[in-house]
Amino acid sequence: MPRVLLYSHDTYGLGHIRRTRAIANALVAAYSDLSVLIISGSPLAGAFNLAPGIDFVHVPGVEKGEGGGYASANLRMELNQVTALREALIRQTAESFQPDVFIADKEPGGFRGELLPTLKVLKAMGTHRVIGIRDVLDDPEAIRSEWAETGALRALTEFYDDILVYGPEDFYRPLDSIPMPAELRSRIVYTGYLRRSVPHGPPSIRYPKSAKGPYILVTTGGGADGYGLIDWVLSAYEAVPNIPLPAVIAFGPFLSTTQRRAFLERIDKLPNVDAVNFDNKLERAMSRASAVVGMGGYNTFCEILSFDKPALIVPRSRPRLEQTIRAQRAEELGLVRFLPDPLEMGGKPDPAIMASALSALCRQSPPSAATIPGLLDGLPRIARHLAPTLVSSVRIREPAISGA
Structure with a gap:
């Protein structure tokens, strides 16, 4: 059965985990035999309804301070120790789950580069690797400088097969300022926004x-x-x-x-x-x-x-x-x-x-x-884009071998 692994670093707020959840729910609705595993650092990853076929792995959380710096959210450990722990858990999850498709949210190299070892494993494994970018990242010059400094630009060009932009091309082009090979730029797909619907089941709270x-x-x-x-x-x-x-x-x-x-x-x-x-x-x-x-x-x-x-x-x-x-x-x-x-x-x-x-x-x-073609086509277009990989994903999976 096909498998999709999604990564959401979740260092701040609810945006990343909610977007990842919407994509996961849409994928299992489109492919009834699909298993989706979400890696998240959000403290509220388990607070949202997940459709059958979806589960998540929680890695230790980090939080952003008022000055913009990061620290461990819960563990009494230094940030570099928490990052190393997250890095190991992410890699071990990918090795055991052996996904056909991997989708990272926004950060090509992950939080402080924690994804890089996993991306190398996935590349060797033959996994189709996708980076998902929201419609707007930041001021173009700021994001180009940040990605060059953090190594995100190198990770993008070295490890990813496709780039999905979760918005219409006519609305905004968030990667125009990012230098990348022409072949990779040709793989950018503008999906449109991700349509939302009212969740099933009773209300979670009482409204006034x-x-x-x-x-x-x-x-x-x-x-x-x-x-x-x-x-x-x-x-x-x-x-x-x-x-x-x-x-x-x-x-x-x-x-x-x-x-x-x-x-x-x-x-x-x-x-x-x-x-x-x-x-x-x-x-x-x-x-x-x-x-x-x-x-x-x-x-x-x-x-x-x-x-x-x-x-x-x-x-x-x-x-x-x-x-x-x-x-x-x-x-x-x-x-x-x-x-x-x-x-x-x-x-x-x-x-x-x-x-x-x-x-x-x-x-x-x-x-x-305001009539804008394809404004809310994001979720079905993501599912269609991944169809060639998910429909033909019958491949031999070697059982994970643990060290002594």
Whole structure:
């Protein structure tokens, strides 16, 4: 039976594991005899529904500090020791699982190069190796410099057979600034965005009464960097009580307890604002919402397009310009409205500006008003692209031999 191994380094937030999960679910739906194994460092890898045929291996987590540096998330070990442990676990998993296809998310060499030994093993094994890139990475010059410095560029050219860009070519070309052989560049496939759907089964949490009628869903994804947006939205409802639609704020799992407590104290005083804790089936709330306010991370953007919701995007520009580039381009194409965060430019958020933007969502057109061919074709196109390998994957697998 064919096998696919997916790697998601997950050093920050929920974006990587949620994108990897969406791809895994789509692949087992397309190929009934497929086994998919996900390698992830996310502490919430097991919090999301996985279809039959999918399992995951959790490697020790690492976390990014406020200064941009990394450290062990849980183990009382030095970062280089944790990285070495992760590297060994990833390699051993690949040797035992013997995948027909390997898909890495975003980082060609993995976190601090931890994938390189595994990539050598997979190349010798004859595994088809794919790097999956989101629609926007960062400022082109910044990503070219970073990849050259970290060795990601060398790993990309030496070890990968194909490059999948999870977005439409007409939206953005994230690898134009990356030097690579012409033969490899010819293997870039723009898939379109990854369509999302409402998960099966009952809701994972109870939503407030305000969610039974029209409402604005406010989401900051994982929530670790969402304080500014939530604070600005609350200040708008505090200053302008007659905003037409109530708000339901979805706290991400990484929002600090202190910030969550302070927000709840303010929300208790507002009759038209409610909040919910982490919801691993947030697609359900978004499908029922009248409009969405978010920061413009990749997964939130896919959900906005999938459920065709008028949206206001307030992106962060640090430590990467990813969200800002995506929001600006999406507004140019008529998909969303882009509202710069004054804090990102050294200013102070104006509650009246946010209140006006929230009120305007009632009149804003949904993304479907802008016709973009292949906008949400990502998942079926990934499945079709891998078909030649997965359908003809009958090959002899040697049992793994363990050392004494």
